[in-house]
Amino acid sequence: MGRDLRVAVIGLGKMGLLHASILNSMPNIEVSALCEKSFLIRRIFRKIFKEARLVGDVEKLSSSEIDAVYVTTPIPSHYFITKDVYLRGLTNNVFVEKTLGANLPQSKELCEIARNCGGINMVGYMKRFSVTFKKTKALLDQSVLGHLKSFETYAYSSDFASENTLSRSASRGGVLCDLGSHIVDLALWFFGDLDVESAVMESTNGSGSEDTADFKVRSLDGLEGHFEVSWCKRGYRLPEFGLTIRGSNGTVRADGDKVELDLEDEKTRWFKQDLDDKVRFLLGDPEYCREDEYFTNSISTNIRPEPSFDSATKVDHVIDQVRRRATADG
């Protein structure tokens, strides 16, 4: 592509600001338009993004020439905004922060629309761009564990660990979408399709918000998995994700900091310091920079990126199964 790629970011919360900043630091990318419904935030950001067009709703982006859109609004609005972007023909290159929709029917419909419109689509499951989880995937692809038997995985944060913060938790779309979706995506990436066998979900403050989830899955070839998700866990200042995978040859333990391979005659540990965790521009975690470079490169090269809307819909399918199973299991 000879000219800069013109990107619009919809939603200037912390994720929108993060992506807009990283994109702005990239060569050949122009953050040309921003959409934020809050008048106050628009007024502040007008002084920060002096060269971008700043509008209050998606409709007003129609007159802008845009090559790609980032949807970084809260999860409950992803479906409506993403659909609007496609149906108004703003662009057919769309990045949506996870999860794609707030439920499975929404995600399926967005997949269908995206398929009809063509273009490049991707969902922000950034843990796939972590050096430790990439290393884990490489080890699995090399079959170092032999026949896979079981895995356990967790996603914890202390975001709502104190009682006076729980009333806010519901507005985030529930812990399954907010935190759990990352480890569901990693598990699908590592192991393929999964069926939920049992599930328990709890609302810690009793208001019906999803605050913890515990569920068991099985893959087509019999691999058993156990997920634990909570944003009420003490001691997790930042969200943490990890998993232990057991196979006939040994075990792999991985989290955001390290990978430990424990085979019968060999133990190896890689910290992220060992795995070249550097990026062109670091803001937040290195994963975000890699993710944005990958998505924009996919547009330039017209190569389908992963995780696509289709892959993200599989995550929503598992989340849907967990919710149904938790209701059925009572």
Next chain:
Amino acid sequence: MADRTWILLVGDNPFHGVSHLSQERARGRGDEITLPEKASHLVRTALDNGADGFMFSVSDTTLSILELISGSENDELPDLYPLVPYAYEYVRLATQAGGISGLGRRFARQLLSSRNFKAIAMGFRGVVAMDPATLLKAYLGYEIQRIRSSTGGKGSIRSILLHEMIADMALALNLDWLFKSYIDFLKELKIRPGIETRNFAYLVDRFQEWDLDPKGVLIAAPFNRLGFQMNPSREPCERALEQLGARNVIAMSVLASGYLDPAEAAEYIKKLPNLTGIVVGVSKEKHASETFRLFREELI
């Protein structure tokens, strides 16, 4: 290099329950290290063994540590190098308060209850004009007063450093005016402006492009033999350091977050030009004494 003077600073990451090597390790240390009594003892031990000052993100925890350190009449307060704002805490608060708007409302309440009338007036002007630079100044005024209240006016604020999350975002967004306004404001207050970054080479490039002289600014950035957190890689950061033309950089992550031992870390650090100091976090009394003693012997 033996004639160089070095500033050796104690960092506060362990006191916030942070380990960049492994969060599992941070949790393994338990809660004791996050207690101000334990943390202030570690800071004192480091100071007794060669550290000159304390670099810290301004938070309730670190302000309590400062109160304890400054409580003893016999002890001299170390030089202070606060980092503002404590961005990770504000990201967490934004999550809990319902996003950036909720966070703004929360900060407004804190500012009003601080009775810091100068900062309140500036904050009011910033809100009316919706001017980020004025809001930043109001925020700085608020934090400086919080630090001085905690130390009872003792000790010297050698520099106030803009936290990496804000500094790197401002770099990415080409906000030269924000850096200029920040630098000028702190110079007016007779405090050395500082900037923490994990994109050191990018910062040096941008400052040149903006015709901003970095000489009067203290810069904190990662430097270690592994190149850990040196973005985009070790070589461009080393080249940028050489080009700087002033000895005004504090090296962070010198131990690559506990991956390197202090002796090999010092071996690399002492060969680099334009470094004026290092900052190292300590989580045990033994580390606090041995690490700073070793760095003092190796570097000075």
